[in-house]
Amino acid sequence: MKLGIVGGGQLARMMIGPAVELGIEVSVLGETEGSSAALAVSRVGDYRDRDTVLAFADTVDAVTFDHEHVPQDILRALVARGVRVHPGPDALLYAQDKLLMRERLGGLGLPLPDWAAVSSAAEVAAFLADHGGRAVLKTPRGGYDGKGVRIVTDAAESAEWLEAFDRLLIEEVVPFTRELAQLVARRPSGEIVAWPVVETIQRGGVCAEVIAPAPASAGRIADVAEQIAVTVAESLGVTGVLAVELFQTDDDRILVNELAMRPHNSGHWSMDGSTTGQFEQHIRAVLDLPLGATGCRDPWTVMINILGGPAEGGFTAPYARALADQPTVKFHGYGKESRPGRKVGHVTAGGDDLDDVVYRAHAAAAYFD
Amino acid sequence: MKLGIVGGGQLARMMIGPAVELGIEVSVLGETEGSSAALAVSRVGDYRDRDTVLAFADTVDAVTFDHEHVPQDILRALVARGVRVHPGPDALLYAQDKLLMRERLGGLGLPLPDWAAVSSAAEVAAFLADHGGRAVLKTPRGGYDGKGVRIVTDAAESAEWLEAFDRLLIEEVVPFTRELAQLVARRPSGEIVAWPVVETIQRGGVCAEVIAPAPASAGRIADVAEQIAVTVAESLGVTGVLAVELFQTDDDRILVNELAMRPHNSGHWSMDGSTTGQFEQHIRAVLDLPLGATGCRDPWTVMINILGGPAEGGFTAPYARALADQPTVKFHGYGKESRPGRKVGHVTAGGDDLDDVVYRAHAAAAYFD
Numbered sequence: 001m002k003l004g005i006v007g008g009g010q011l012a013r014m015m016i017g018p019a020v021e022l023g024i025e026v027s028v029l030g031e032t033e034g035s036s037a038a039l040a041v042s043r044v045g046d047y048r049d050r051d052t053v054l055a056f057a058d059t060v061d062a063v064t065f066d067h068e069h070v071p072q073d074i075l076r077a078l079v080a081r082g083v084r085v086h087p088g089p090d091a092l093l094y095a096q097d098k099l100l101m102r103e104r105l106g107g108l109g110l111p112l113p114d115w116a117a118v119s120s121a122a123e124v125a126a127f128l129a130d131h132g133g134r135a136v137l138k139t140p141r142g143g144y145d146g147k148g149v150r151i152v153t154d155a156a157e158s159a160e161w162l163e164a165f166d167r168l169l170i171e172e173v174v175p176f177t178r179e180l181a182q183l184v185a186r187r188p189s190g191e192i193v194a195w196p197v198v199e200t201i202q203r204g205g206v207c208a209e210v211i212a213p214a215p216a217s218a219g220r221i222a223d224v225a226e227q228i229a230v231t232v233a234e235s236l237g238v239t240g241v242l243a244v245e246l247f248q249t250d251d252d253r254i255l256v257n258e259l260a261m262r263p264h265n266s267g268h269w270s271m272d273g274s275t276t277g278q279f280e281q282h283i284r285a286v287l288d289l290p291l292g293a294t295g296c297r298d299p300w301t302v303m304i305n306i307l308g309g310p311a312e313g314g315f316t317a318p319y320a321r322a323l324a325d326q327p328t329v330k331f332h333g334y335g336k337e338s339r340p341g342r343k344v345g346h347v348t349a350g351g352d353d354l355d356d357v358v359y360r361a362h363a364a365a366a367y368f369d
Numbered sequence: 370m371k372l373g374i375v376g377g378g379q380l381a382r383m384m385i386g387p388a389v390e391l392g393i394e395v396s397v398l399g400e401t402e403g404s405s406a407a408l409a410v411s412r413v414g415d416y417r418d419r420d421t422v423l424a425f426a427d428t429v430d431a432v433t434f435d436h437e438h439v440p441q442d443i444l445r446a447l448v449a450r451g452v453r454v455h456p457g458p459d460a461l462l463y464a465q466d467k468l469l470m471r472e473r474l475g476g477l478g479l480p481l482p483d484w485a486a487v488s489s490a491a492e493v494a495a496f497l498a499d500h501g502g503r504a505v506l507k508t509p510r511g512g513y514d515g516k517g518v519r520i521v522t523d524a525a526e527s528a529e530w531l532e533a534f535d536r537l538l539i540e541e542v543v544p545f546t547r548e549l550a551q552l553v554a555r556r557p558s559g560e561i562v563a564w565p566v567v568e569t570i571q572r573g574g575v576c577a578e579v580i581a582p583a584p585a586s587a588g589r590i591a592d593v594a595e596q597i598a599v600t601v602a603e604s605l606g607v608t609g610v611l612a613v614e615l616f617q618t619d620d621d622r623i624l625v626n627e628l629a630m631r632p633h634n635s636g637h638w639s640m641d642g643s644t645t646g647q648f649e650q651h652i653r654a655v656l657d658l659p660l661g662a663t664g665c666r667d668p669w670t671v672m673i674n675i676l677g678g679p680a681e682g683g684f685t686a687p688y689a690r691a692l693a694d695q696p697t698v699k700f701h702g703y704g705k706e707s708r709p710g711r712k713v714g715h716v717t718a719g720g721d722d723l724d725d726v727v728y729r730a731h732a733a734a735a736y737f738d
Contacts, residue, residue: 014390017387020408020704022701023701023702039385039394039408271390275699290689290692290693290696319658320658324659327659330390332390332391334392335392
């Protein structure tokens with residue numbers, strides 16, 4: 001069996017090891033030479049070019065993705081050609097367009113922040129007036145890691161985006177006590193499994209740290225989070241890994257923030273912390289192989305992202321000192337050139353005592369600051 | 370950093386995932402197209418050809434091995450060229466030649482079976498006469514997985530090998546209650562770590578099953594096993610992973626059977642069962658990076674080899690049923706064509722209860738019989 005991955009970023013890279021171990025051939029369509037997943041790149045080309053993607057698909061048995069940006073018309077051309085594409089275009093639509101996602105999840109009765117589609121400054125102003133003069137404005141497409149999202153307090157701040165998009169998504173600023181993420185994996189044939197809900201800590205709109213499972217989540221919070229993600233996956237026909245980012249509010253409601261239909265930063269902990277890591281599970285799911293157990297290997301696992309700093313070196317320079325200082329921590333490098341704010345790796349610690357686990361993960365990550 | 374591996378078998382293959390995660394580039398000199406480590410093969414050539422190996426070494430920062438068969442003159446040419454080679458020729462010598470190994474370990478005062486170097490049928494007959502008429506005859510070079518090893522009861526049985534080799538190794542048939550293996554990893558700069566001693570179960574001269582840690586080994590047996598392996602690694606200057614195969618005798622002595630200077634079948638359990646798997650550790654060691662923790666992730670881990678059967682299919686045919694039946698078991702496929710008796714993969718189970726762990730590992734492996 002040969003799996004094709006469109007996109008050569010770190011998510012594709014982190015599928016390489018599990019694919020090799022599962023005995024599955026893997027082949028990547030990379031954007032550039034020397035991408036993060038370079039080892040498995042069999043051809044370099046533009047994922048927005050129909051012929052490039054179709055020719056790549058002809059070399060593999062099933063296609064999945066490193067990102068959600070392959071245009072719908074190309075996804076549909078793949079399906080029309082008989083290619084096994086997971087997730088498929090009908091599901092990916094809702095990961096590609098946040099307005100369609102809000103409309104669809106609202107239709108399913110899932111708990112969402114207050115939101116509206118706006119296409120004029122007047123509508124933005126009206127939403128602001130109804131929500132204490134402060135709201136979150138989002139472009140429907142093209143956002144990631146804090147891009148395409150801004151807090152607005154004045155309708156004038158929406159002008160630039162209103163010119164670029166027909167409609168924008170505007171949402172209440174949710175009074176959340178913390179953010180959670182719920183990952184599930186689903187096969188085309190319907191089998192679905194959930195990992196424990198995790199707590200995610202964002203800095204500057206970027207996932208910085210994940211605690212698995214989310215502290216004090218056992219019971220209702222875990223059940224609600226899982227039920228939401230299962231409902232989304234089944235209703236939207238998601239195949240592969242689905243990540244649902246959630247808000248836990250002051251009054252302990254759980255609201256859906258964002259969706260990602262691929263392995264997700266909030267699931268990196270599972271590579272070391274779960275019986276089945278999200279990258280292995282994604283591969284199993286998209287190939288319609290039976291899914292693996294999703295239990296935790298340790299009572300607590302903490303994952304911290306390594307971001308490129310202003311200096312050169314990034315993940316590699318202080319590496320030996322970090323390894324020496326934290327022999328129990330697992331280090332993951334993405335083979336990417338370091339640039340300020342760019343995700344270049346992550347570290348994971350696990351153990352029985354959360355304070356100790358947090359300490360070891362931070363101690364390891366601190367070498368890369 | 371770019372690591373070069375000479376040899377494209379499953380040991381090279383299983384270094385791919387850890388190298389990718391450590392953020393290290395990996396490049397393999399494979400024997401053939403489509404070898405087990407094909408994903409990382411950058412060139413195909415003969416490891417017995419000096420120019421091929423030297424040219425390959427020029428493309429990487431350090432060289433290690435999938436096997437111990439690279440000739441000494443080529444290893445020494447690499448060193449003379451300034452290539453970082455781990456393990457180096459002075460150490461590998463003792464993994465390549467069992468007679469030299471016995472002489473050297475004997476000189477170190479390590480506990481060995483009774484042995485002798487023999488070069489005539491008369492000497493074989495004399496050894497047989499002194500050891501109850503039964504002995505183990507081994508070719509000094511070229512043996513693996515039961516090849517180059519036979520039980521003899523008559524000196525005439527040594528004739529063919531005596532023609533092919535100047536000297537043979539003959540050993541007592543050790544009255545062992547079980548076989549153990551002790552793995553350590555050592556860096557060029559001297560740091561050394563040991564995994565817990567494991568029990569290995571051989572069938573037909575091939576490692577069939579490993580239990581980690583070896584039951585009832587805590588205390589003296591574990592200490593002696595570790596001390597033996599540390600002594601071997603330090604005295605012989607081994608770098609990377611060293612596996613020492615051991616006999617535990619009826620009277621609870623621990624005797625050295627064989628050495629392997631590379632990741633070893635008896636260490637496959639550590640990929641899933643230890644904080645640091647042997648392939649990750651080997652990479653860290655040969656690149657002189659600080660070593661990782663070697664504790665067990667579960668009280669018990671059991672590894673079972675999957676051998677190719679008489680029918681086609683091997684690792685892949687019953688795969689989906691095995692995955693479905695044993696969601697907690699980890700499956701490792703080597704991407705090799707199935708041939709009777711050929712190692713094509715392994716499975717690992719872990720948990721608190723040894724009976725249950727053994728059951729799950731066997732239940733998974735049984736799908737491939």
